[in-house]
Amino acid sequence: MIDLQNVSKAYAAGTPAVNDMNIHIDEGEFVFIVGDSGAGKSTLIKLLLKELEPTSGKIVINGKELKKIKRKHIPLLRRDIGVVFQDFRLLKDRNVYENVEFAQIVVESPKEVRKRKVPAMLSMVGLAEKYKSYPHELSGGEQQRVAIARALVNDPPILLADEPTGNLDPKNAWETMKLLEEINKRGTTVIVVTHNKEVVDAMKKRVITIRDGHIVSDERKGGYSNEN
Amino acid sequence: MKIKTFFYCLKQGFINLKRNKLFTLASVGTITACIFLIGLFYAVLVNIQHIVKSAEGNVCIEIFFDKEATDEQIKDIGEQIKRRAEFGTIEYISPEQAWENYKNQYFAEDPELAEGFADDNPLADSDSYKVTLNDVSMQDVFVDFVNDLDGVRKVNYSESTADTLTDFGKIVGFISGAIIIILLAVGIFLISNTIMIGITVRKEEIGIMKLMGAKDMFVRAPFMVEGVTIGIIGALIPMGVLYIIYKKVIVYILEQFNGIENVMTLLSTGEVFSVLLPAALIIGGGIGIIGSVITMRKHLRV
Numbered sequence: 001m002i003d004l005q006n007v008s009k010a011y012a013a014g015t016p017a018v019n020d021m022n023i024h025i026d027e028g029e030f031v032f033i034v035g036d037s038g039a040g041k042s043t044l045i046k047l048l049l050k051e052l053e054p055t056s057g058k059i060v061i062n063g064k065e066l067k068k069i070k071r072k073h074i075p076l077l078r079r080d081i082g083v084v085f086q087d088f089r090l091l092k093d094r095n096v097y098e099n100v101e102f103a104q105i106v107v108e109s110p111k112e113v114r115k116r117k118v119p120a121m122l123s124m125v126g127l128a129e130k131y132k133s134y135p136h137e138l139s140g141g142e143q144q145r146v147a148i149a150r151a152l153v154n155d156p157p158i159l160l161a162d163e164p165t166g167n168l169d170p171k172n173a174w175e176t177m178k179l180l181e182e183i184n185k186r187g188t189t190v191i192v193v194t195h196n197k198e199v200v201d202a203m204k205k206r207v208i209t210i211r212d213g214h215i216v217s218d219e220r221k222g223g224y225s226n227e228n
Numbered sequence: 229m230k231i232k233t234f235f236y237c238l239k240q241g242f243i244n245l246k247r248n249k250l251f252t253l254a255s256v257g258t259i260t261a262c263i264f265l266i267g268l269f270y271a272v273l274v275n276i277q278h279i280v281k282s283a284e285g286n287v288c289i290e291i292f293f294d295k296e297a298t299d300e301q302i303k304d305i306g307e308q309i310k311r312r313a314e315f316g317t318i319e320y321i322s323p324e325q326a327w328e329n330y331k332n333q334y335f336a337e338d339p340e341l342a343e344g345f346a347d348d349n350p351l352a353d354s355d356s357y358k359v360t361l362n363d364v365s366m367q368d369v370f371v372d373f374v375n376d377l378d379g380v381r382k383v384n385y386s387e388s389t390a391d392t393l394t395d396f397g398k399i400v401g402f403i404s405g406a407i408i409i410i411l412l413a414v415g416i417f418l419i420s421n422t423i424m425i426g427i428t429v430r431k432e433e434i435g436i437m438k439l440m441g442a443k444d445m446f447v448r449a450p451f452m453v454e455g456v457t458i459g460i461i462g463a464l465i466p467m468g469v470l471y472i473i474y475k476k477v478i479v480y481i482l483e484q485f486n487g488i489e490n491v492m493t494l495l496s497t498g499e500v501f502s503v504l505l506p507a508a509l510i511i512g513g514g515i516g517i518i519g520s521v522i523t524m525r526k527h528l529r530v
Contacts, residue, residue: 049439072444079441089436106442108233154440 001027001189007057009043017043019213030184032200033193034224035210041193045162049081050074079107082151086163088143090135096146097131103150121149125179141172148179159183161192165199173199197224233446241453244426252458255422259462262415263508266408267470271500273404278495280397284364289371290384291357297379305377309359314366319358326354365394412515419455419519426454427523451520459516463508471501
């Protein structure tokens with residue numbers, strides 16, 4: 001599903017942010033990517049979304065080599081990857097329903113499809129009754145669930161969550177992780193980039209630890225490395 | 229792009245305009261001012277060109293023939309002149325007509341004096357062609373051509389008049405062209421600024437759209453709608469104002485300066501605006517598209 005082969009990314013006149021990285025993630029996996037600030041996590045996310053080009057190496061997602069994808073076809077790649085951010089990035093002037101529907105509008109989904117999928121997705125994340133609420137009327141956990149619904153409403157095979165619990169209290173953080181696990185059980189490949197030691201340790205999933213652009217460990221049913 | 233998506237982008241464009249109300253108004257105002265000035269320059273320019281053209285039509289070249297030139301030869305000279313690209317009109321002046329014109333001009337007050345020549349036309353060998361050109365700047369080339377023709381004795385023409393008219397036309401054209409180009413650049417800059425503000429306001433939304441897989445056109449279309457709308461409204465307002473002003477100015481000039489139509493004629497509103505209105509709409513829409521595309525290229529790459 002996702003294959004990184006000897007991928008390096010160096011910014012101008014600096015040490016590489018990602019250095020000779022090899023990762024293989026199978027379809028349906030749940031993977032944590034952990035590491036300190038500056039370890040190369042953000043660069044890795046940008047490489048997967050083709051916001052950045054690797055200096056060397058090969059990235060393959062869903063059988064497509066990213067380097068060979070033309071600029072005009074980048075949107076199609078991104079439709080395969082739902083993204084969730086630490087700061088939710090909801091549109092403040094639109095309610096819960098409109099925020100989720102927005103993802104469908106962007107990919108030019110027909111109205112009938114939107115009417116069916118948006119409520120279904122809101123029920124899945126447990127926010128069906130709050131569809132008229134605006135982001136500022138919701139708790140952090142609820143906002144993150146809206147963001148997850150938005151990321152998933154187009155049925156991407158991959159969900160990429162960048163510090164999804166970073167702005168949440170432990171209770172909401174845990175609920176969010178449970179939701180991500182539930183989504184993974186339905187078949188979506190989930191990649192979570194995080195700092196949250198408790199959550200990583202408790203979930204017992206595959207953990208890839210990176211430091212200074214290198215992979216320092218890749219463990220099945222692992223925990224947050226003590227070195228971090 | 230699907231039709232529904234097109235309407236969505238259209239709607240978003242109008243929402244953008246509403247959201248940035250002040251900047252929209254400022255942009256429409258300044259585009260209005262620019263296109264008003266462009267329209268004004270155009271109206272003045274085409275009228276000057278029209279007057280110059282009329283004056284050029286009066287710049288005559290007279291061609292006289294050799295004494296021994298046959299009618300056949302004179303006819304052939306006429307045919308060769310008509311085939312020239314710069315040829316405008318041609319009139320054959322017979323010796324009788326030439327004498328008649330001369331009498332009218334110089335013996336109008338003493339017709340008896342002219343009677344002495346009644347049976348002996350002093351201009352018996354002065355038949356000629358009176359030629360006007362549709363492009364006075366080609367006069368020298370034309371005169372050289374005619375001088376080389378067999379049977380031509382003499383060519384009368386006014387070099388300085390033609391040169392003055394040509395130079396005047398060129399100067400007016402250059403100045404107007406330069407001013408119009410400057411105004412277009414100002415218009416593009418202003419629309420570009422408004423679009424940039426729209427992009428800044430919606431930066432987060434655009435970022436989210438791109439990450440969700442929005443195609444470039446889907447992201448850009450609302451901004452293009454915004455630019456084109458500003459451009460077209462900014463063209464329609466000055467056209468309306470100019471139309472009213474132009475109509476009033478013509479009436480005023482004709483009323484105030486009696487007999488001016490004998491000296492120079494102004495173009496009618498219909499003649500000016502049949503070109504100016506579509507041109508202004510194309511310019512308005514065009515600077516809207518160019519302004520928005522330039523700004524998006526600079527600020528919309530994710």
